[in-house]
Amino acid sequence: MKRALTILILCNCFFLSVLAQGNLLSKKLIEMKKIALTHYSLHQMRPYIDTLNRISYLYYKENPDSSWAYAEKAYKLASEEKYLVGIARAKLNFSGNYYYQKKYDKAFKELNNAYRIATQTSDQVLIAVCLNNIGLAYVQQKNYPIALGHFHRSLALANSIKDFNTQMLSNFNLGFCNALLFGKDKKQGYFKTSIQHYQIAQEIAKKINNITYIYTCYNRIGDLYILKNDHKSAIKYFQIVLSNKKEVSDWELGAAYASLAKANIGLKKFDDAIKYAQVGFSIAKKDNDHINIDKSLTVLAQSYQAKGDFKNAYNTLSEKVRFAALATDEEARKKIDELLITQKNLENQYLTREISVKEKNIELSRLLIIATVFFSLVVTVLLATVYRKSKQRSRLNRLLADNNIDILQQKDLIAQQNIELQNNDDYKNKLILVIGHDLRSPFATTLQATKFFKEGDFSKEELDLFIDDFQEKILSSLEMLNDLIIWTKNNKSTKANRTPYKLNSVTDLVIKELAQTISLKQISLHHHHTTINDVVLIDEKQVMVILRNLITNAIKFTKPKGTIEVFYSAEIATNNIFLHIKDNGVGMDPKKAARLFAVFGDEMSSKGTAGESGLGIGLSLVNDFARLNDIKIQMKTQENGGTEFILGFSLV
Numbered sequence: 001m002k003r004a005l006t007i008l009i010l011c012n013c014f015f016l017s018v019l020a021q022g023n024l025l026s027k028k029l030i031e032m033k034k035i036a037l038t039h040y041s042l043h044q045m046r047p048y049i050d051t052l053n054r055i056s057y058l059y060y061k062e063n064p065d066s067s068w069a070y071a072e073k074a075y076k077l078a079s080e081e082k083y084l085v086g087i088a089r090a091k092l093n094f095s096g097n098y099y100y101q102k103k104y105d106k107a108f109k110e111l112n113n114a115y116r117i118a119t120q121t122s123d124q125v126l127i128a129v130c131l132n133n134i135g136l137a138y139v140q141q142k143n144y145p146i147a148l149g150h151f152h153r154s155l156a157l158a159n160s161i162k163d164f165n166t167q168m169l170s171n172f173n174l175g176f177c178n179a180l181l182f183g184k185d186k187k188q189g190y191f192k193t194s195i196q197h198y199q200i201a202q203e204i205a206k207k208i209n210n211i212t213y214i215y216t217c218y219n220r221i222g223d224l225y226i227l228k229n230d231h232k233s234a235i236k237y238f239q240i241v242l243s244n245k246k247e248v249s250d251w252e253l254g255a256a257y258a259s260l261a262k263a264n265i266g267l268k269k270f271d272d273a274i275k276y277a278q279v280g281f282s283i284a285k286k287d288n289d290h291i292n293i294d295k296s297l298t299v300l301a302q303s304y305q306a307k308g309d310f311k312n313a314y315n316t317l318s319e320k321v322r323f324a325a326l327a328t329d330e331e332a333r334k335k336i337d338e339l340l341i342t343q344k345n346l347e348n349q350y351l352t353r354e355i356s357v358k359e360k361n362i363e364l365s366r367l368l369i370i371a372t373v374f375f376s377l378v379v380t381v382l383l384a385t386v387y388r389k390s391k392q393r394s395r396l397n398r399l400l401a402d403n404n405i406d407i408l409q410q411k412d413l414i415a416q417q418n419i420e421l422q423n424n425d426d427y428k429n430k431l432i433l434v435i436g437h438d439l440r441s442p443f444a445t446t447l448q449a450t451k452f453f454k455e456g457d458f459s460k461e462e463l464d465l466f467i468d469d470f471q472e473k474i475l476s477s478l479e480m481l482n483d484l485i486i487w488t489k490n491n492k493s494t495k496a497n498r499t500p501y502k503l504n505s506v507t508d509l510v511i512k513e514l515a516q517t518i519s520l521k522q523i524s525l526h527h528h529h530t531t532i533n534d535v536v537l538i539d540e541k542q543v544m545v546i547l548r549n550l551i552t553n554a555i556k557f558t559k560p561k562g563t564i565e566v567f568y569s570a571e572i573a574t575n576n577i578f579l580h581i582k583d584n585g586v587g588m589d590p591k592k593a594a595r596l597f598a599v600f601g602d603e604m605s606s607k608g609t610a611g612e613s614g615l616g617i618g619l620s621l622v623n624d625f626a627r628l629n630d631i632k633i634q635m636k637t638q639e640n641g642g643t644e645f646i647l648g649f650s651l652v
Helices: 002-018 023-040 047-064 066-083 084-100 104-118 124-140 143-163 164-185 188-207 211-229 231-242 249-267 270-286 290-307 308-324 330-456 462-492 505-515 515-520 540-556 591-595 618-628
Strands: 497-504 524-527 535-538 563-571 575-585 634-638 644-649
Touching: 047 066, 047 308, 047 330, 066 084, 084 104, 084 124, 104 124, 124 143, 124 188, 124 535, 164 211, 164 290, 188 211, 188 497, 211 231, 211 249, 211 505, 211 618, 231 249, 249 462, 270 290, 290 308, 330 644, 497 505, 497 540, 505 515, 505 524, 505 540, 505 563, 505 575, 515 524, 535 540, 535 644, 540 563, 540 575, 540 644, 618 634
Parallel strands: 524 563
Antiparallel strands: 497 535, 563 575, 575 644, 634 644
């Protein structure tokens, strides 16, 4: 009957936990209760006792009453079984509950009993846990050196047996103790040591998936930054906790909100501090979490006081006393009386300051009225005088402004004309240099050839070869002269006379003009006519110049017996047609290609594959005429890999 009743109680607890689960701790409790039920049904008493102790530990902060009940059950069964490990762990849970209730003497007594029993067993983990808890008791007594000694002993033992849980707990407690020392002495060494141990504890918690300690470490690091007065850094850690509410226990959520309120007091954001402290208090009150209730109400009272709301500060402190569970009603009454005196003193200070401010404001208002009346009289006189003079000044200013505008306009016109004259002069100088440089070479070659004619006796084949060379030099020179004539006429100011033309037809005309040059160099040029609509709005002569220059360049830089492809593509969505001029010639350095349309002269002039010369101005002219005809030019080239020019036209 007794065993059946125990199973029924466990089932009932399990069912209630399912209804109440809202975070990972609830899920863990459900899992542990399932395990306990299994051990009990199989008569596995020691594992059952261990599981009861584990459940008691998990309930420690969430539900102290349930924690005590499970520890008491575990202790009773362990005593019956003479199971020392179970007895020691139950006493550890008793000490935790006493510590939570601020009954520190009883907690310390249970800890010592647990440690004494643990040393009679071979359970090194249990001994390490006892050392940790004894260290915490010394922390409560503010005996930090002895506390640190126990934590280091526990860590050394945990490292030797490689127990992650105890390593995590020892590092966490070392971080906690060093944080208290930093709060006391403000030595940076304590701060760095505390951060280091908290981070190690957090890394271990992540490794073993201990969600509670992952976020507990975030909260404690945030509290440490508050002690350092780095409130902005502290807030970042609390926000990490609050952004993961589904994983975090109510205990750590309440702690995060209370600490976030404290950080906002440091930033003088009192309204935000009040809001966060109220949320923290609400969570702690729901779970009957006395520690976070005390912390939240303390911060809330500080927030009200900092804001000057002394009445709410007093009421909050009174509520804090009510929740503090002091030993006697008389102690609570004395505490409230002390708070009332404090509140009255604060109110008196506030009222005295308010009266002083009001008296100063009254005196200031009286002086302000006198000054205003006097100032009004002076202003009235001045306004009358100013009005008369302002009318006269306005008339003179308008006349002066008109004259200034005329002068500025004339100045701008002269400056623009100077710029244009300077540009024209620069163009002429550069053009003379280009003509002298690029025409010298073909004429010098021709002169040398005539000397050979005069002195030599050539066969018909040699004579034909020389004639072909003459013809090529003359055509090259003629091409340069044509570019010069067009360049001079254009002079950067020509307008386009645009009318509809078929792009196929204009291209045919240019290719026909260059047929002899193509034939002389034995190049194959293929013009693939398009069958789609190719009517574009252009200045025919200017576009012919563009095509003539680009096809001539393709001929110039294509080796004998090479190929040039002229073809079309269309982009229906944008109503564009594209003309492609692609050769398999020598190509160009991409760095030089990037500057191709920007300059002309020696810098951009290159010899062709047959030694052809060029002024280097053709592509600059192409760029100008393309701009006047709204033609978009793209260039694809690779050294020794040929060149492709793509001209984009808008269809009519």
